[in-house]
Amino acid sequence: QVEVQQWGAGLLKPSETLSLTCVVYRGSFSDHHWTWIRQPPGKGLEWIGSIDLRGSTSTDPSLQSRATLSLDASTRQFSLKLRSVTAADAAVYYCARVLYNHYAMDVWGKGTTVTVSS
Amino acid sequence: QSVLTQPASVSASPGQSITISCSGTTSDIETYDFVSWYQHHPGQGPKLILYDVSERPSGISDRFSGSKSDNTASLTISGLQAEDEGDYYCCSNTSGGTFVVFGGGTKVTVL
Numbered sequence: 001q002v003e004v005q006q007w008g009a010g011l012l013k014p015s016e017t018l019s020l021t022c023v024v025y026r027g028s029f030s031d032h033h034w035t036w037i038r039q040p041p042g043k044g045l046e047w048i049g050s051i052d053l054r055g056s057t058s059t060d061p062s063l064q065s066r067a068t069l070s071l072d073a074s075t076r077q078f079s080l081k082l083r084s085v086t087a088a089d090a091a092v093y094y095c096a097r098v099l100y101n102h103y104a105m106d107v108w109g110k111g112t113t114v115t116v117s118s
Numbered sequence: 119q120s121v122l123t124q125p126a127s128v129s130a131s132p133g134q135s136i137t138i139s140c141s142g143t144t145s146d147i148e149t150y151d152f153v154s155w156y157q158h159h160p161g162q163g164p165k166l167i168l169y170d171v172s173e174r175p176s177g178i179s180d181r182f183s184g185s186k187s188d189n190t191a192s193l194t195i196s197g198l199q200a201e202d203e204g205d206y207y208c209c210s211n212t213s214g215g216t217f218v219v220f221g222g223g224t225k226v227t228v229l
Contacts, residue, residue: 004163035217044120044222045156045164045207060216094163102170103211103218104154108163 002027006095006109012116018082022095022109023075029053033098034071034078035105038091046091050098051078090116122146122208122221129227135196138224140208141189146219148189152211155184155193158223159204168193195226203228 008020022034036048049059051069059067063082071078082089093112096105123141130136140147140155147153153171156164166175171191172184181196191210195202208221 045209045220047216047218047220050217058217096163099166099169102154103150103152104166104169104209105156105164106166106169106175108165110161110163 002097002107004095004097004107004109006093006112008093008112008114010113010115012085012114013118014086014116015084018085018089018093018114019079020081020093020095020112020114021077021079023077024097025076027107029076030073033100035096035098036069036080036093037096037105038093039111040088040091045094048080048082048093085114085116087116090114120222121212121214121219122210124206124208124221124224126222127225127227129229130198131229132198132200134198135194136198136226138193138195138206138208138226140191140193140210140221142191142210142219143189145214146210146212147186147191149213150211151186153184153186153191154209155182156207156209157202157204158207164207198228200228202226 003025006022030053033052035050051057057069066083068081095109097107099106155168158164168184171186205223
């Protein structure tokens with residue numbers, strides 16, 4: 001059973017950089033795209049960006065200038081960095097596996113709560 | 119404000135059926151058949167329960183079914199059980215510049 005575990009700093013000050021990482025246990029890593037999704041308090045889910053083994057990325061246009069996705073196949077890890085965070089970036093952040101060609105996410109991490117406060 | 123529109127809440131008694139709607143536009147649901155649904159319990163990651171409008175992943179109960187008509191997708195849960203309580207999100211691919219868009223979520227309460 002594929003499992004994704006995620007970690008990263010949960011409390012940031014405005015203007016700092018959010019950094020989150022996920023590791024994939026079991027199953028194929030190279031055959032899939034991997035994605036980041038967030039849920040601000042009291043709101044719905046928001047797609048952030050996706051990455052594949054070749055390092056090809058796509059990012060929500062509203063975050064493109066601040067977000068960097070990366071992947072390390074040797075350690076089966078993928079990461080998200082979001083620069084210059086503000087209170088609007090406070091959310092629960094999830095990493096997930098993309099069920100490619102179906103535009104669905106079939107394996108999810110448990111989520112990391114990120115708070116932005118001075 | 120979410121791109122796809124869902125009712126904020128739905129409630130019913132055990133054993134009954136409920137249907138959650140998800141309305142989109144020609145940029146997403148109306149044009150594509152890549153609608154997925156997720157069940158979300160607090161403290162956990164969302165769980166995929168339907169993809170491609172009506173396909174169930176392995177291990178998902180056949181009490182969950184999906185359909186689509188024009189710009190609206192629907193999730194039906196039949197034989198409602200206490201464990202079905204939680205939040206449900208719809209999702210669709212889109213030509214609007216992002217990979218996917220989500221609904222705002224529907225809270226399901228089993229009375």
